Amino acid sequence: MSIKRVIFYILSVLVCFLLQTAVFDFLKLADVMPNILLILTVTIGFIRGKKEGLVIGFVCGLLIDIFSGDVLGQYALVYLLFGYANGWFHTYFYEDDILLPMGLLAGNSLVYSFVIFFFFFALRGRLHFLSYLWKIMIPEAVYTGIVALVIYKILLAIDVRISDGEKRSMF
Amino acid sequence: MKLQRKKMNSNHYLAVFIAVCVLLIGISVFAGGVLTPVKSIVTTILAPMQRGINSVGNSVFSWDENMKTQKQLKEENEQLQERLNALRMQNRILQQDQVELERLQDLLKLKAKYKKYNTVGARVISKGSGNWFEIFAIDKGSKDGIKKDMNVIADNGLVGIVYDVTAHSAKVRTIINDTSMVSSMFLKTKDNCIVRGSLDTMADGYLEVVYIDKDAKVKDGDELVTSYISSKFNEGITIGKVTNIKLDSTKLTKTARVTPIVDFKHLKEVLVITDLKKTESLDEGTKE
Incomplete structure (x- = not known):
């Protein structure tokens, strides 16, 4: 792994985290925020494979933990599993394909919402599933899918440039 | 390698x-x-x-705020001037009342019930990720005298409570957070109840109020404030106005809805009350 790539990862995690937690209404639509950190984790997992998705997911989750949770490690675990799971789809990764990553990102957002709902709400006896589904989960999934398209394209473009550089330096 | x-x-x-x-x-x-x-x-x-x-x-x-035309600003200014005059008048009357109140309290040897709380202003620097939990961070921390369990207010209403402090920032859990429970009371009748934070109901702009005594003489529009028996919230901070009071299905308590007076969507500056509530700990197990 080249230094460029490491810097790229650190910067993208930082920028995504800052945008995610920013107070101003960045990208907010109909009162939902797209989950940018999840988009980053899934995208890296998808275009780079399991290992890197896993590490990025872990770092993203850990940042969320440090920032918002009382228990360190819970979000880190969820995010690293997401990064790892999306590494399975790495085999189907083609640079020009856009439908699979979009569907993947929206689907991931939905699964993520289910996980959060189950562990943080249903286990505490808040069981209004349908209302959460309509008000948070589905809008978030749809919106994440749309925003993901842009972020995915940007990340992919940078990744391709870095990969080209790495290949050239090998010879 | x-x-x-x-x-x-x-x-x-x-x-x-x-x-x-x-x-x-x-x-x-x-x-x-x-x-x-x-x-x-x-x-x-x-x-x-x-x-x-x-x-x-x-x-x-x-x-878009900078794009407001001069005309709009002038109109707004006039309106605000009018309001200011009206409020000044009101304030004068209230001041007179205050003097009278103090005199009467002196007579009755009662201490001022609602003392003024010391506050520190702070700016909101970030909020929780995602749409699920309503928490945010402020730019003042332990170096500025912020401590855990201090109350946070804005627009003269209760916002939440500080739950984690670092040197130069602190994290605040709002009362609309799903895990939040605030012990509160009706300002007029002093009936105690609990305001339960919930994302589900806050999407429609209200929070649930539970465990109101079934004989409580309360009505729609009554003001809800933090309770004197609350272990962490200072007494008498406004939460909001109550509507929709109903008898519970169990027929033992009443439930209601409260609309918070704080605009949780646009919080940018808040005040932290630096007076911690002093309580005798009667029951270690209870948590708010």
Whole structure:
């Protein structure tokens, strides 16, 4: 792994985290925020494979933990599993394909919402599933899918440039 | 070295990282204090960045405010002047009442019931990620005298409570957070009740009020404030106006809805009350 790539990862995690937690209404639509950190984790997992998705997911989750949770490690675990799971789809990764990553990102957002709902709400006896589904989960999934398209394209473009550089330096 | 690295496949990575996570969860559940320095270091590094991106973002995203025409501003100014005059008048009357109140209280040897709380202003620098939990961070921390369990207000209404403090920032859990329970009372009748935070109901603009005594003489439009029996919230901070009072299905208590007077969608500056509520701890197990 080249230094460029490491810097790229650190910067993208930082920028995504800052945008995610920013107070101003960045990208907010109909009162939902797209989950940018999840988009980053899934995208890296998808275009780079399991290992890197896993590490990025872990770092993203850990940042969320440090920032918002009382228990360190819970979000880190969820995010690293997401990064790892999306590494399975790495085999189907083609640079020009856009439908699979979009569907993947929206689907991931939905699964993520289910996980959060189950562990943080249903286990505490808040069981209004349908209302959460309509008000948070589905809008978030749809919106994440749309925003993901842009972020995915940007990340992919940078990744391709870095990969080209790495290949050239090998010879 | 390179050969060894290749032998570490993704499954090993997975196992290692899951182990790390489980370890972290274990440590923070059983010995939470150990990780506080790590947390505060990361927060100290990130807080200035959050402050920076917010000031940039706010100036970019509030451009529509700059676009207001002179005419609009003049109209607004006139309206505000009128309001100001009306409020001045009201204030004078209230001041007179205050003098009278003090005199009467002196006569009755009652101390002032609602003392003024000392406050510190703070700016919101970031909010929780995602749409699920309503928490945010402010740019004042232990160096500015902020302590855990201090109350946070804005627009003269209760916002939430400080639950975690680092040197230069603090985290606030709002009353609309799903895990929040605030012991409160009706200002007029002093009937106690609980305001339960919920994302579900807040989407429709209200919070649930539960455990109101079934004989309580309360009506729609009554003001709800924090209770004198609350263990963490100072007494008499406004929460909101009550509507929709109903008898519970169990016929033992009443439930109602309260509309918070704080605009939780547009919180940018808040006040932290630096007076901590003093309570005798009667029951260690209860938590708010």
